[in-house]
Structures are given as structure tokens and as C-alpha cells.
Amino acid sequence: MAIVVRLDRVLVERRIRSRELAAHVRITESNLSLLKSGHVRGVRFETLSRICELLECQPADLLEYVPDANE
Template sequence: MAIVIHLDLMLARRKVKSKDLAAHVGITEQNLSLLKSGKVKGLRFSTLERICDYLACQPGDLLEWVPGAEDGDAAADAAAEGGAF
């Protein structure tokens, strides 16, 4: 997928546990894990808004478009190039 999710990095920067974020957002830890790994096909704006509210960040801090990236290797490629952060 050409969209890379940097949720793990933001959680680490904010020193927030996935469990706490999932509870605040109102989703299961399993669904949050799927989101962090990029295995979801969509994300509601209301969910993204609650994530950004809790982490005090912008959507662009969590999502990055990597041209030509079509699979899980996009995250590794982005990390190797410095990512969006």
C-alpha cells in the first residue's frame, strides 16, 4: 500500500500505550494493532480525529504517502529514508 502508517513512532514519542489509545478512541487493541501494521483498507475520519486528539498530533504525523509502494515493504523503505518524521 502506498500509505505508510507511523502510529508506532508517535506512540513512542508521546510515551502512550496502545491499550490506552485504543480505550480512548473506542476501538479494540486488535483493531489498533491492525491499523499500526497497515493491514486496514480504510479509516474513518472520526477515528483519525480521536487518535490525533489523544496524541496531540496532525493526521500528517501519522500517515505518509510513498509513491510506488504497494506492500508492507513501504514502511521499511520509508524508515530507511527517514520517513515523515
């Protein structure tokens, strides 16, 4: 996968628990866990906006493009 999710890192930096973020974003903790692990095929802009709102960050702080070795 070329997109790496850095949400865990930002949560630690902001000292915010996953439970608090899930409640703010209005998603289940299990869905947030899937997002943090990168096991989702997409993220709604509304969800991304709510995450950035609470964490006071930009989408680029959460997502990083890393080229695959085959590219």
C-alpha cells in the same frame, strides 16, 4: 502500498501505550494493531480525530505517502 502508517513512532514519542489509545478511540486493541501495521483498507475520520486528539498531532504525523517502486 503507497500509504505508510507511522502510528507506532508517534506512540513512542508521546509515551502512550496502545491500550490507552485503543480505550480513548473506543476500538479494540486488535483493531488498533491492524491499523498500526497498515492492514486496513480505510480509517473513519472520527477514529482519526480521536487518535489525533489524544496524541496531540496532525493526521500527517500518522500517515505518509511513499510512492511504489512501479510508479
